[in-house]
Amino acid sequence: MEDSTKLDLYRQMVLIRTFEETILREYHADKTPIWDIGAGQIPGEMHLSAGQEPVAAGVCANLTPDDAITATHRPHHFAIAHGMSLERLAAEIYGREDGLGHGRGGHMHLFDPSIHFSCSGIIAEGYPPALGQAFAFKRSGSNAVAVAVTGEGAANQGAFHESLNLAALWKLPVVFVVEDNDWAISVPRSVSTSVxxxxxxxxxxxxxxxxxxxxxxxxxxxAAGRAVARARSGEGPTLLEVHTLRLWGHFEGDAQGYRSDLATVADRDPIPEYESRxxxxxxxxxEVVKDIAADAEARVEAAVAFAKSSPIPDPSSASRYVFS
Incomplete structure (x- = not known):
């Protein structure tokens, strides 16, 4: 691997982590002294991806904006790595009018047609739509691929198995990615999965x-490079599972009493480890480390400022974009 590629991977990981740390700060800023998940400028649940940066950075470095990604309820790392606007992403998280979904979707429902990105809060929901995207790519003669991401717990869902079967049967250009962060919410893989x-x-x-x-x-x-190349050449799908790490809770406010690894989890942070290598x-x-950190901080703070300056949707427009 060329040094420039290594540097790009590091830069992407730092940008993702900086974004997540900033959202963490902003999310908790006005939810005290009494914790209220519905309070504050960022109300609702928040699932952050700190520790899982290597998966998104490594996979998305092999993709173009013409390729599609369907992500999970923990989507920010893949959204950023695939080139989503930080400003529009932040605005959607804040529920503002200039967000990707005009503030209607929130952080678990990000949709960006310009880079073929979508995600959902429903477990394994992204796998079937990825097949639809891959089928469309194949029918149109494009060499674009679809990447479907889910967690290891969702690999026990019916949609996971149905999607793998159909993708293989039709030789669709799909790369299935399973992020194994050891905990399906609070359940370890060892007591939920037979393999x-x-x-x-x-x-x-x-x-x-x-x-x-x-x-x-x-x-x-x-590994993603091999899988993407295989899909582009018409050879069909590949399944990748990455043993990754969730540094923080399943959601913000998660006490994590179930985690037997909590005392050592910070020691496995992938960014300091990669930086050291x-x-x-x-x-x-x-100097390079300092410059990369400064650039990431400047970009993220600008995105947050953009979000905060974006108007809150007018309550009278609540029925807009709703179909019946």
Whole structure:
């Protein structure tokens, strides 16, 4: 891998983390002294992706804006890595008129046709729509691919298995990505899933399956590159499972009493680990690290300022964009 690619992966991971840390700050800013999930300038649930940056950065580095992504209820890392506007993303999170969905969808329902991005709060819901996108790409003669992302807990849903079967049957250009962060909300994989790795399930549907360990962004990049190339060449779908890490709670406000790994989770943060390796190989130094951090902070703070300056939707327009 070229040094420039390594640097791009690091830069993307830092941008995602900076965004998530800033949203964390903003989300909690006005929910005290009494915790109220419905209060504040960002009301409602919030699922942040800190620790899972290597999956999004590694996968999306192989994609173009013509490729499609369907993501999960924890979508910010994939949205950013696929090129979504930080300003419109932030505005949607704040529920403002200039957001992607005019503030109607919130952070679990991000839709951006310009980069073929969508997500949903429903478990495994993104897999069937990804098949529809891939089928459209194939019918139109495009070499675009669809990437369908879900968590390891959702791999036990019927939509997951039905989608794998149909994609293999029709040889659709799909890359299925499972983010294994060890906890399906509060349930460990060991008590919910009959196989050690969901990648093993690929064989049942006649497609390649690969598990990437250690949350390693370069390994994700390489595996996703093989899967995307296979899909573009008409060879059909691939299933990738990445053993990643959820640094924070399932949602903000999650006490995480179920986590047996809570004492050591911070030690497995993938960004300092990758930074250390890049420093050792001469790709990074203090000045570059400082510049990347400053650029990410400036971009994210500008996006938050944009969101806060965007108008709140007029209550009289509540029925707009609603179909019956």
């Amino acid at each position: 050690v790795s969901n990648a093993e399930r690929a064989r049942a549907y006649g497609m390649p399956g690969e598990r990437i360990e250690d949350n390693a962004v370069e390994d994700v990049f390489a 890049l420093r050792a190989s001469g790709v990074l130094d203090d």
